[in-house]
Amino acid sequence: MESLYSALIPDATVKVQAQIATVLSAFPESIVRRVAIFGGIVRALKPRERYYEVSPALQRLGIDVDGWPAPPAGLFVVEERTVYLRSRSPMTIAHEFGHAIDCALGRGVYLSGVNPGIRKAFRDARCFVTPYAATGLDEYFAESIRAFVEVNDASSHWPKATKARLQSADPAMYEIVESLLSCAT
Numbered sequence: 001m002e003s004l005y006s007a008l009i010p011d012a013t014v015k016v017q018a019q020i021a022t023v024l025s026a027f028p029e030s031i032v033r034r035v036a037i038f039g040g041i042v043r044a045l046k047p048r049e050r051y052y053e054v055s056p057a058l059q060r061l062g063i064d065v066d067g068w069p070a071p072p073a074g075l076f077v078v079e080e081r082t083v084y085l086r087s088r089s090p091m092t093i094a095h096e097f098g099h100a101i102d103c104a105l106g107r108g109v110y111l112s113g114v115n116p117g118i119r120k121a122f123r124d125a126r127c128f129v130t131p132y133a134a135t136g137l138d139e140y141f142a143e144s145i146r147a148f149v150e151v152n153d154a155s156s157h158w159p160k161a162t163k164a165r166l167q168s169a170d171p172a173m174y175e176i177v178e179s180l181l182s183c184a185t
């Protein structure tokens, strides 16, 4: 287990690695392993470090997320298979790891973008587990995963993302997430 997390969270102090690993322990171990085998990485920015400084893809593409009025708390860069974390809040870690799972299951592209079942569930959804889940297929996937593992921030004003809430708001997506997370090996 320790080697799994050192592969997944390579450039971190023991404290930061433990903090991230604690959140990831909410996920089934098989899916965490699947992301690690896929080459997924979780990298926490150091204080005052900017996304631009650590991500070759953002540099190449000239995407200045650090200059946005509100830089994102976390970011997943598909081509680097890397989660970047500016915040290490449990909600941010779990949400971004949801994108890493999406990408690992899609073998380098987001499964949510190409899977007909997920696309249909999104299209037909009348109600979303969190408001953010309604903003796009990738966020729909990441938020549904986060709800399934029930990781929330105590300080968040958002409704708590839980398994029960996902099941009642969006039963079709609940079933999809349940089967994806149980067949991860």
Ligand SMILES: [Zn+2]
Pocket (backbone or CB within 6 Å): 095, 096, 099, 138, 139, 142
């Ligand atoms: Zn996201």
